[in-house]
Amino acid sequence: MSRIRILGPRGQLQSVLGCVQDLGLVQLVEPSETESLSLLGLTPEQARHVRGVRKVVKDVDTALELLGQTPSPPKTAKDLDLRRAALVAGRCRRELEGLAEQHQQLEEERALILKFRPFFAAFRKIGESGLDLDGIRVFYLILKKDGEEELRRMRAAFRQALGDGFELLSQPSESGESAMLLAVPAADAMKAEQLLSEAGVQALSLPDQFEEESVGSTIQRMQARLGELPGELATLERQRRRIAEDRGRELAGIQATVRDYLATIEATEKAVVTPRAFVVEGWIPSAARPDLERQLGKSFGDQVEIEAVSSEEWAGDTVPVVLHNPRLFRPFEAITGMMPLPKYGTVDPTPFVAVFFPMFFGIVLGDIGYGTMLGIISLILRIRSKPGAKLRSISEIGLACSLFTIIFGFLYGELFGDLGHRIGLHPLIFNREEAFFPFLGFAIALGVVHIVLGLLVGAVKMFRGDKRRAIGKGMAAMMVVLIALALMAASGMLPERFFTPLVIATLVALPILIVAEGVLAPIELVSTLGNVLSYARIMAVGTASVMMAIVANRMVGAFGAVWVGVLFALVFHLINFVLGVFSPTIHMLRLHYVEFFGKFYSPGGSQYRPFRHWSARESATDERSA
């Protein structure tokens, strides 16, 4: 990333900014050196104008959000007619907000009536009992599940206070709660409220429009409203769709144009000026600087000058970060991108993720059949996704994972579990059904390689700055290797005569580690060894996956009729495939984020946001990553 300064005649400022926006390569910032220069502020009239533009942006954003979908803007951008844009955006926002409010009211009314639904049966009973409800106050109550004892106590309390002058009807509802209706003479209403409060039972309040009605007509009105509400909601939805059809594209066009315009105003505010010249500063990827120079040179000749700002004038933390990887690794930026961006000047772990993530995934799933299924699904997703979309990245990661799964499927001799062995496939490295120890050793060895690599990357990167800590990291990496080799010698995997020299070397390295990293270094080393052991999950999850596949295959002969067994086996294989894809993904993510990244990753970089023409998709991506 380079920091550049663009200088030119003041009269050309807007044209230069337009050109920079067209290119979309420079993230503008306020100039670091402003002596004898002044920020190009706004006059009160301009400030009022900007407030107006911001209001249009807010209106159009709200309107499009309420539409629920962002239609694509017209292909040819129109010149901005701010007055019309404000009128259309404001009117659409008001109409859509009105519709949304009505929709919410109707939904609330429906929810409230549905709460009363359990009472409908009770109401009918009252009607059938021929109760005279004149001068009667009715309470609607909900009694919680298993509340018979509470109901008995309440009935006794009411009998004691009111004698026979009340009616308490209860009706169990589908949720297990009981809907209750309490009718008391209006004169005793206060007393009843007090008794209910003492019993801790809350009365439901009726929707406003039913409050003045008699009990009999309330149920009829409620039932009628329940029938009417879906129609009214559908009418509102039709109105919303009509606005979307009539105005959707226009609103999207206004959004793009007005946001572009606002971006230009905000860019102008970052410029500093003298009476004759302007200066703007910004960040640009170093590789893209010649493009900018060529374009500005073509448009403005030698009137506009670009110069590099010396690194002494800016601090490292302020540099925006953009991940830039070869095409093959780029999909894996989706995995790195789930973490905060790395600080500028530190290591982008994407290439490591691109190698190890699909490889570990393949080692865990390791099955030709499942790998092929994953490959087909990933291929379909890739064909159906748009270039640059997140789904495209996921599908490409899936393809890489499926490739490794098939490769390790051949190495393990697995095709839908042990079906491969039955048709003549033989394991080339080990049989996962039986070789627990070799698989465990393999997983731990991968852990050693991965963790040591992480420590070495951290040490190399740190070497320029803090040499002592870099040596500490290198020493930790060496000790992990020494301890692993010593354990191998102890368990007979290496000649026993290596054991003593390896232990001595470990003991010699320990004081150097303490000197380099401090007294807490041994604890950190134990934690690092714990990280290595965590890679045992590769074996654990992998073994679980193959065992499930074997169980699925054994179902064929376990159910009398062969076709029933085959059906069960297929379903079980499908479940195992879903688990087999989901589980390694989560575990491998964890191994990368916690164990591997923890050794060198420095989060805290700020996203590179160049000044360019606005687009809805990029804006959504930026907001997510912000």
Place this chain on the structure above:
Amino acid sequence: MDLEMVFLYLSAALAVGIPALATGWAQSRIGPAAAAALAEKPELTVTVVLLIAIPETLAILGFVVAVLILMQGGG
């Protein structure tokens, strides 16, 4: 089956069972808190996945110990 084998299988079962219960308990505490946090801040998804995955190490290591017990004991 002699008593030694009974204890062997029992040890292996305990070695994987107890850490699995502990993992389940830890995740039962993390899960609701994580769901609540996600409702407020969806951008915490990665942190939440990591927090939920961290206790799984217990079960994994328990499983490894169980395998070691069974293999060393000839089960």
